[in-house]
Amino acid sequence: MQSLVDFLNGIIWSPVLIYLCLGAGLFYSIMTRFVQIRHFREMWRLLLSGKSSDEGISSFQALAVSLSGRVGTGNIAGVAAAIGFGGPGAVFWMWVVAFLGAATAYTESALAQIYKEKDEEGQFRGGPAYYIEKAMGQKWYAWVFALATILACGVLLPGVQSNSIGNAIETAFGSGPMIDTTIGTISLAKIMTGTFVSVILAFIIFGGVKRIAHFTQIVVPFMALTYIIVAFVIILLNIDMVPTVISMIVGDAFTPMAGFGAAIGWGVKRGVYSNEAGQGTGPHAAAAADVQHPAQQGLVQSFSIYIDTLLVCSATAFMIIITGAYNVHGSEEGMFLIQNLAADIGANGPMFTQLAIENSMPGFGKPFIAFALFFFSFTTILAYYYIAETNIAYIRRTVKVPGMMFALKIVLTVAVFYGTVKTANLAWAMGDVGVGLMAWLNIVGILIIFFMAKPALIALKDYEVQQKAGVKDFTFNPVQLGIKNADYWEERCKEQNTATEAATELDGEQVKPTA
Numbered sequence: 304m305q306s307l308v309d310f311l312n313g314i315i316w317s318p319v320l321i322y323l324c325l326g327a328g329l330f331y332s333i334m335t336r337f338v339q340i341r342h343f344r345e346m347w348r349l350l351l352s353g354k355s356s357d358e359g360i361s362s363f364q365a366l367a368v369s370l371s372g373r374v375g376t377g378n379i380a381g382v383a384a385a386i387g388f389g390g391p392g393a394v395f396w397m398w399v400v401a402f403l404g405a406a407t408a409y410t411e412s413a414l415a416q417i418y419k420e421k422d423e424e425g426q427f428r429g430g431p432a433y434y435i436e437k438a439m440g441q442k443w444y445a446w447v448f449a450l451a452t453i454l455a456c457g458v459l460l461p462g463v464q465s466n467s468i469g470n471a472i473e474t475a476f477g478s479g480p481m482i483d484t485t486i487g488t489i490s491l492a493k494i495m496t497g498t499f500v501s502v503i504l505a506f507i508i509f510g511g512v513k514r515i516a517h518f519t520q521i522v523v524p525f526m527a528l529t530y531i532i533v534a535f536v537i538i539l540l541n542i543d544m545v546p547t548v549i550s551m552i553v554g555d556a557f558t559p560m561a562g563f564g565a566a567i568g569w570g571v572k573r574g575v576y577s578n579e580a581g582q583g584t585g586p587h588a589a590a591a592a593d594v595q596h597p598a599q600q601g602l603v604q605s606f607s608i609y610i611d612t613l614l615v616c617s618a619t620a621f622m623i624i625i626t627g628a629y630n631v632h633g634s635e636e637g638m639f640l641i642q643n644l645a646a647d648i649g650a651n652g653p654m655f656t657q658l659a660i661e662n663s664m665p666g667f668g669k670p671f672i673a674f675a676l677f678f679f680s681f682t683t684i685l686a687y688y689y690i691a692e693t694n695i696a697y698i699r700r701t702v703k704v705p706g707m708m709f710a711l712k713i714v715l716t717v718a719v720f721y722g723t724v725k726t727a728n729l730a731w732a733m734g735d736v737g738v739g740l741m742a743w744l745n746i747v748g749i750l751i752i753f754f755m756a757k758p759a760l761i762a763l764k765d766y767e768v769q770q771k772a773g774v775k776d777f778t779f780n781p782v783q784l785g786i787k788n789a790d791y792w793e794e795r796c797k798e799q800n801t802a803t804e805a806a807t808e809l810d811g812e813q814v815k816p817t818a
Contacts, residue, residue: 328403387650389569392555396570401612404580413601429590455737462722534618583745
């Protein structure tokens with residue numbers, strides 16, 4: 304299994320995909336005139352405004368749901384892997400892919416808003432499958448994306464998150480006795496962890512998207528803030544080393560420490576895994592938001608990239624490098640370019656981060672990371688479920704197969720348990736296959752859509768015109784802008800026009816003189 308998955312990764316994560324991720328981010332940054340910088344203040348305003356409705360969730364809730372997918376094991380174990388296989392310079396490339404990816408995140412999330420729909424229950428649904436069908440006009444391609452996403456988010460990716468939870472619990476509290484099972488010899492700690500996570504997960508996902516949104520909007524900001532505070536304390540305790548760390552990160556990004564290609568490759572791969580810009584996962588939550596204008600949620604989602612990589616990932620990287628709690632693997636098995644830790648401490652896991660905090664705060668680091676990883680990874684699994692559910696909803700628009708949603712919940716719960724007890728290398732490799740498939744399909748899709756019609760760019764320009772005019776209640780009329788197949792927004796415009804006409808007539812009746 305490991306050999307097969309590694310072979311697939313070698314094809315999917317070729318240098319072409321690495322440079323496609325970077326190139327798409329640069330392209331959209333230029334086309335939007337670096338929207339991630341120009342509208343930074345507006346991102347903050349939008350983040351703190353907006354309300355949920357019966358049809359959708361608020362901008363902040365949508366941000367929390369998408370952040371729950373972004374802020375996960377990639378921020379703790381993923382950063383460790385990037386450093387362990389690409390050297391400290393890989394962190395620089397994570398920053399680059401985050402900065403450029405913020406423009407990609409705006410584009411894909413604005414597209415999700417433009418082409419969103421209401422499902423059978425009256426809730427908003429949208430994402431790459433929807434905008435590929437409506438903007439590109441290629442339903443077969445949309446189906447391929449939907450099926451790949453159901454496979455990735457329903458089967459392959461949840462195991463990465465639960466695996467990190469299991470490893471962190473085992474490291475913090477011990478493995479306990481080993482038990483022989485039909486799927487191998489597993490520690491009691493992992494069996495208990497897998498069972499606990501699976502039961503709690505089932506309780507929440509059977510409650511629907513509203514329960515997911517309410518859970519994540521509380522947990523994600525709290526845990527992210529707590530984690531950053533701990534990292535900040537460790538950095539302050541070693542403040543004299545910060546210039547050296549920055550020098551290492553920037554210097555190693557352009558020197559062949561672990562190979563120039565290794566630094567870029569691992570930085571981009573783990574950067575995309577962490578912030579998910581271009582991967583096509585964020586747009587699903589973006590489409591669920593109830594906003595006045597599609598560009599608004601695009602800007603909010605763009606801001607989430609900064610939170611994920613420039614704050615949380617950087618916090619992890621600085622802790623690891625400052626404390627020296629890492630090894631850098633060479634190109635051959637068992638070879639180390641830097642070895643600060645025992646050779647049997649794997650880079651594909653949370654150990655580097657746990658040891659980094661443990662070095663500065665003895666007795667606190669291992670349990671804290673286990674606790675943080677549980678919440679980070681658990682909320683990410685919830686986000687994966689919502690994304691897979693949305694793509695099943697897309698398929699059900701055409702093919703009505705009873706029990707699809709129920710089957711997804713069962714399969715994902717089993718995948719989470721299985722991922723908890725399996726080896727880290729296999730779990731991460733399977734996750735990389737899922738991320739790579741989605742990234743290929745989505746980035747190619749949004750680039751084709753841009754050259755066909757530029758809907759996300761048109762929406763941004765329309766929003767900026769209304770901003771300059773001092774509009775308080777923004778409107779979006781796709782017909783006037785020449786955007787086709789934006790059915791929800793067309794219908795919304797008709798309803799608004801009907802309401803305005805009715806109000807005008809009522810005013811006229813009220814001012815008519817009586818006989």
